[in-house]
Amino acid sequence: MSIKSSAGKVGEFLSRPFHREGSPTRLHPASLTREAGKVASIYAAPVWSKIVAWFKRWISPALATISTLGWVVLGTAVFLWTLGARFGWQEAKVAALLGVVLMLIAIAFVLGKSMYAVKLDLARTRVAVGDNAVGSIAVANMSSRSALPAALELPVGQATALFHLPRMKPQEIHEDLFTIPTTRRAVITVGPVRSVNADPLQLLRRQMLWTEPADLFVHPRTTALDGPAAGFLRDLEGLTTRDLSSSDIAFHALRDYVPGDDRRHIHWKTTARTGKLMVRQFEETRRSHMAVALSINTDEYEHDDDFELAISAAASLGRQAIKESRELSIITQKGPIRCETGRNLLDDMTRVEGFNRRGNSVDLARTLSDVVPNASVVFLVVGSKVTPGQLRSAAASVPPGVRAFAIRCFTGAQPARANIADLTVLTLGELSDLAAVLRKAVA
Known part of the structure; x- marks a missing residue:
């Protein structure tokens, strides 16, 4: 820093207002102290930064080598030497010297550089x-x-x-x-x-x-879901719905021609037989999109093993969907799980942690219907403490026409199936039973 620039900053710090007649005002003592500190910091900052850098490079590593026992020995040596010098106790001085000798011997063991x-x-x-x-x-x-x-x-x-x-x-x-x-x-x-x-x-x-x-x-452990257990994902062209359309691939019936209908859909054989124009009517199809909602609310699980079973079940469903190149969405109360590839899915499943301060399964089902509105198959993976009333409320959040399943994870329980309204409730006690439970669900 040049002398000129330093002088300019000093003048800036010491600047003060003037009276109307031109004489300078007096500064308060606190202002003088504050401005003097600012001036001193200009010159002290570079020196202080060099001291800190030197300390970090040389002193801090040396102090880091001293163990807790080493600090105790050093402190004891200083204390004994002080007592010996104060009261003339030669024994205390000898003990202090012994501690110093031990530290010097220890230094010889740690010196040197390993390659x-x-x-x-x-x-x-x-x-x-x-x-x-x-x-x-x-x-x-x-x-x-x-x-x-x-x-x-x-x-x-x-x-x-x-x-x-x-x-x-x-x-x-x-x-x-x-x-x-x-x-x-x-x-x-x-x-x-x-x-x-x-x-x-x-x-x-x-x-x-x-x-x-x-x-x-x-x-997490996963299990294969090949064969009949994957029946709910098999329709390559999509799942038919009850919504009628004039243009799709799933034929439903014939109806009278209405002005504006696409003439390509006129059924000429029926038209020739009946004497009036008849057109084909189709059922809309929906591309298979599986959505999995995994509850991580630990209050809904009886044991930690039940929570791990739920994670394994959700991961198994996700791996099967990815294996068959299906559209897949998986969410928890903390947000979505990456499922572009099997590795991403399992990596995120590994990081999943349980919480007891977030929403329950009903809130999760509502979030799922908002996040994945185009799902065709929905799985709610929950714990054994979720009540039938909660499952009924969760099922009400699923859009009409969407096939919905709930998997209750309870370690040691026997596989079972029940229906709550349009929701199929499956009880899973072991991960190896998942394929058999799903076969029952799609039978």
Whole structure:
């Protein structure tokens, strides 16, 4: 900053109004203090930024290596030395010196620079619940000298796995395999791999990161719905409705000609037999569009396993629709689920979390009718605590002519079917029963 520009800013800060006769007014002491602070900040800001940058680069990493036990030892050493100097206790001074010696020895363990090349490899980044998630860590010693034994840490979700590296010669590669449990649906962050240099007493602990973290998707379990269970999706041309049309592909009947009718639809054989013009009448068809409403309100489920069963059932329905290239929409109380591909669908299903402060199944059904007004098949996937009255209210939100099903998920229950008005209610106790339950629904 030039002297001229600095002087200009100082003059700006110290500017003040004048009396009518031209003499300057006096400034309040608080104003003088405030303006003096502004002037000082002009010169202090660059120096302060350099101090902060230096602290972050050199001091902060050094302080980060001191463990909680290390801080306790340092604090105790300072306290004992103060007592020894104040009261002349030589024993306290000796104990303080011992603590300092331990810290100096610990420094020798963490000094030095490791030269590793580390590769974290997950065989599959997407697995289903219960499948094996296998990975490997390959470590190469890139230095020209042998590397002493060390430890590697691998964070896996909330846990941390520990790998011991042996003494490695130059360019030597050491590989470890590991397996990640997949008992629950989750997105597990694996990594980053970090090396740890520490003294035997764990007073100092120096970490170095070697890889980037990777996400492991543990998808919900799904079941195949091929065969008769997919009958509700089979009509490639669409589902007929009760709405009549003069132009479509599903023939319904013949009627008298009315001025304005398309002459291409005149049935000439019948016209010749009856002596008057007759035209074909058709039923409108609707392209098969399946909509799935998955309730994530945990108050509607008896157990957590019921909630997981509901997610698996909705994911199975969605995968079948995608497999048959059907139009598909899936929504929850939190919003829509991506379903352009099977991977997107299962990834979003993996991230689904339950809430108990959002709308119930009735509200979800109303939202579905607004979001997907052109659906031809609707599935409401809910918990066992949803009452028949709530299901009746939910069914009333489904537009007329739309085939509606409700799947009540209750782990251990026997498969069953019931009807509430135009709604077919299916009870699902095991995911493997989904195909059989759907066969009953379309029979």
